[in-house]
Amino acid sequence: MKRTCALIAAAVLVAGCGGGQTATTEPEEGGAPxxxxxxxxxxxxxxxLKTIYETRAKEYQAANPNITVKMTVLENEAYKAKLTTLTQSGKAPDVFATWGGGVLKQQVDAGLIKDISADVDLTNFTTASMAAYQFDGKTYALPTDIGMVGFWYNKKHFEKAGIAEPPTTWTGFLDAVKKLKAAGITPIALAGKEKWPGHYYWAYLAMRIAGLPALQQAGTDHDFTKPEFVQAGQQLKALVDLEPFQRGFLGAGYSTPDGQSASVANGKATMELMGQWAPTVQADSGEGLGEDLGFFPFPEVEGGKGAITEAFGGGGGMAVGADAPKEALDFLKFLTSTENHTKAVESGAVLPVLKGVESAVKDENLKVVAESLASATGFQLYLDQAYPPAVGAEVNDSVAELFAGAKTPEQVAQDITEVAKSESE
Known part of the structure; x- marks a missing residue:
């Protein structure tokens, strides 16, 4: 799943209140189900995944003859529109796809989602995979896929620049950038025109400096002016001041022939900070690096409250409508069983959300990502999904202006705060 899809999905808004859409039930004579x-x-x-889900529905119906699974399958934009229309009327499907975070929380607050906390066994799910679907200690959806953002890099470039190992600290990362520049190599490719790739840097630095609880608290008190958030901008400015990006990066796209992904794929830049889909997009937009492509997590910031084992990314899950029958939850458990989830992982359609399923990942690059997620000690959802869409959009816009030299770190923090407070009123 490309990040562009995730951005579209994040724009789903809900309104209204009331119960969910009720499944059609026809009582039989004699009291039978x-x-x-x-x-x-x-x-x-x-x-x-399309065929996999069709197969799961048929298998479930075969095992439960009294149940018919009626699927509504839509691409992101159409799904967004149709789900918004339904939820605004105070209803929800029995089982439906969700990206969690702020949008799911709005649906929960509107009384549209079933609290499944007491009805599911979460011990087999990874810590990272559940983060987007839990609020105030309660669970409102089960994950079906997950991914994370990290640095994809050219191993040969590192070797040429004398960088023995991927950096694990922010100071080490800045030193690696300097070494690459000294070797005549462009350190980083960035799609400045599209804004969302740049916000990854600020978000990760905020995670590493302020810590995950601070980002969660900001979603409640709507205050991004605290010193740690300003420091995130200052550290990002320190990177920008090194001029590490490809020429014309402010006008560059992501997946275009001369964009961020192609710059790395064609060996014109060493690194890109991107999600688990990066190798696929690189192969589509450029030559690809093959075995020379590596991955490492965003480094720790010395003295920060966050850890390198805390991941930033997104994924997908399934929620149950508030008024859905008990069969809806049973179907969700069937979809997320170890056996069925393993089959989906083996197909390459999703990354593991269950412990011990990492071995089912066949692609070597994705296996590194899967292992990082399996051992993650914390997880932060994309900011434009974790927060209301207008706040996420302001993060993208303000950080883009920081890259362009049009805003200071303090102005970035202040402008995000103003939008967050406005949205909360």
Whole structure:
């Protein structure tokens, strides 16, 4: 799943209140269980996941003859529009795809989502995979996929510049940038025109300096002017001041022939900070690095409250409508069982959300990501999904202006705060 899809998905807004959409139930004579039609909405319109989900529905129906699973399958934009229309009427599908975070919280607050905390066993799910679907100690969805952002890099460039190992500290990262420049190599490719790739830097630095609880607290008190958030901008400015990006980066796209991904794929730049889809996009937009492509997590910032084992990214899950019948939750448990999830991971469609399933990942690059996620001690959802969409958009815009030299770190923090407070009123 490309990040552009995630951005579109983050724009889903909900309003209204009331119960969820109720499945169709036809009672049978003699008190026998009635026939049930489950409304299942998802957005896996392409294979392998499209066929996998069709197969799961048929298998579940075969094992439960009284149940019919009616699928509504839409691509991101259409899904966003249709789900918004339904939730605004105070209803929700029986089982439906969610990205968690701020949008799911709005749906929970509107009374549209079932609290499944007491009905599911979460011990087999990884810590990172559950982060986007839990609020105030309660669980409102189960994850089906997860991913994280990290540095994808050219191993040969590192070797040429005398960098023995990927940096694990921010100081070490800045030193690596200097070494690459000294060797005549462009250190980093960035799609400045599209803004969202740049916000990854500020978000990760905020995580590493302020810590995950501070980001969560900012979602409540709407205050991003605290010293740690300003420091995140200052450290990002320290990177920008090294002029590490490719020429014309402010006008560059992400997946275009001369954009961020292609610059790394064609050996014109060494690194990009990007999600788990990076190798696929690199292969589509450029030559690709093959075995010379490596991955490492965003470094720790010395003295910061965050840890290198805390990941930043997104994923997908399934929620149950507030008024859905008990069969809806049973179907969700079936979808996320170890056996069925392993099959989806083996197909390359998703990354593991269950412990011990990392071995099912076949792609070597994705296996590194999966192992990082499996051992993650914390997880932060994309800021434009964790917070209301307007706040996420302001993060993107303000950070882009910092890259361009048009805003100071203090102005970035202040402007994000103003939008956050305005949205909370």
């Amino acid at each position: 009635g026939k049930v039609t489950l409304e299942w909405w998802h957005l896996s319109t392409s294979d392998p």
